[in-house]
Amino acid sequence: MAIRNIRTEEDEILRKKSREVTEINDRILTLLDDMKDTMYAADGVGLAAVQVGVLRRVVVIDVGDGLIELINPEIIEEEGTQCEIEGCLSLPGKQAHTIRPAEVKVKALNREGNWCVYKGNGLKARAFCHEIDHLDGKLYIDRTATQEQIDELKKED
Numbered sequence: 001m002a003i004r005n006i007r008t009e010e011d012e013i014l015r016k017k018s019r020e021v022t023e024i025n026d027r028i029l030t031l032l033d034d035m036k037d038t039m040y041a042a043d044g045v046g047l048a049a050v051q052v053g054v055l056r057r058v059v060v061i062d063v064g065d066g067l068i069e070l071i072n073p074e075i076i077e078e079e080g081t082q083c084e085i086e087g088c089l090s091l092p093g094k095q096a097h098t099i100r101p102a103e104v105k106v107k108a109l110n111r112e113g114n115w116c117v118y119k120g121n122g123l124k125a126r127a128f129c130h131e132i133d134h135l136d137g138k139l140y141i142d143r144t145a146t147q148e149q150i151d152e153l154k155k156e157d
């Protein structure tokens with residue numbers, strides 16, 4: 001168990017694409033454990049491996065209903081739209097509205113190497129999308145909604 005250092009916006013690594021995990025070995029399991037500890041210590045709801053400086057497609061999420069560990073995650077279905085305020089442990093003190101799907105289905109390997117499917121809406125859908133974006137070098141600020149878009153979506157509600 002160890003808490004790793006969270007990289008922040010100015011670190012170029014956050015813009016790099018993470019590589020697939022081809023073998024779930026002790027290094028990956030330790031990475032998952034450390035990421036969990038790091039996320040909880042920072043009071044976050046999600047963390048991608050790149051945020052602790054490891055370019056591997058590994059994510060942990062906990063929106064308050066239990067820990068989810070994702071290896072090589074992919075969004076396989078999405079539905080609807082939501083526009084809510086989002087933040088990131090790598091961009092401390094900042095937040096902005098982003099447009100995300102209202103509901104997503106994600107496929108990923110678990111630590112035993114089995115494919116699992118997870119469903120999430122609301123905050124959990126945002127967390128899945130946000131963390132999977134990290135694996136492709138994307139940050140939520142790339143998706144900041146304009147005031148026009150925010151007004152438009154609020155009108156629909």
Ligand code: NI
Nearest residue numbers: 087088089090
């Ligand atoms: Ni983030």
